[in-house]
Amino acid sequence: MGAGHGHKLHFHGHSPVHRAPAHLKVVALLAFVVLVVATPREWFWAFGVHLAVVLAVIGVSRVPPSYLLKRMVVEVPFVVFALLLPFVAHGPHTEVLGVTVSEPGLLGAWGLLAKGTLGVLASLTLAATTEPHDLLAGLERLRLPDLLVQIMGFMVRYLDVVTTELQRMRVARESRGFSARNPTHWPVLARAAGALFIRSYERGERVHLAMLSRGYTGRMPR
């Protein structure tokens, strides 16, 4: 929450990880993360193995580690929750560095941090090494419903168009001296959201008409 989703995660490259078919990468990611989540959190060594696997894939992909580290901020809200866990969980208490904390809470926090971090790192690696259109083709090969892939394709295609439209509205507001500081400014922002919806919807109608005039019958040509 609050963190922007706007940055592009893709890191251009030609490594074997970049060239691997997208559907294999998605399946591998899913299998890996299911394995991580199913690993009992008492098996500390297993998480070392999981981390080594992710780091090896990142190493082969030649995506700079600093590039991925910067983008791990999406995890921050849950790190906060994990850090609170030892203090609010119940069960037998123990003393760490002079502070009384709950033992199951401590173990739970470790599990959350380890599994969450591995999951984010693995997902980031997929996002950094896969172009959106390859991902769409991969999902189609994985038998995701055709309509769902089409919707996703249109969303990915127009994501930048719609977000830059929002950006232009912000520039227009601010060049007229507006800056939102408190809830009394919500009506202005909400009207911007409303205008964005109307523009997006009307763009969708225009896109549909343009597609019809090129012979669209409900399926995308191969």
Add this chain to the structure above:
Amino acid sequence: MHVPDGFLDAPTSVVTGAVAAAGVGLALRGARRELDDRTAPLAGLVAAFVFATQMLNFPVASGTSGHLMGGAIAAVLVGPWTGVLCTSVVFLVQCLLFADGGVTALGTNIVLMGLTTVLVGWLVFRGLQAVLPRRPSLVPVAAGIGAFVSVPAAALLFVVLYAVGGAAPVPLDNLTTAMVGVHLLIGIGEGVITFLAVGSIVAVRPDLCYGARRVLAARELEIRPAATGASA
């Protein structure tokens, strides 16, 4: 706020994943009824809109800000089935292209913030519409109340899921109080912003608002005599 990997145990994630898949499957059929062959481009653009509004920050106080979750507003603007599709696709894209929300938690995220907010928002909206008089000015009010209720409802479902498959034994009454309390506040923001945004859309293009169609259909054509002195 997206649930990451490892927050809920594997069996719970599998069950929510199955529920999400079934919900999206139903929505794929239902959306065909709402939008026929316009589904793909329109739902795609609306999904991009939902994604973009999550980047529009509403200042609260002293530097903090929040943004719309968008389930209830999507349901009111494009209908519940298309709303489910749009929010689900947003989570799918955020999960695979932005690493936001865990891959195994995708089902959980879709169930909580897609299915639940859309469904609760839509049911409350429709319920209020049945009770309130049919006037265009009341559409945003019903939408706002639907959005307000949808957020703590999703929080409550999260607590239930956490009780079934949570990662650590947190006292449930504390967790319920904290989650529902915080989300009542977030819900107020969601409700007010939804009310304002739907209001601005109904004022300009009421025909684009799915939830306003019945109201518009009930409106009668009025013929008013021109004011005296007005030139023809």
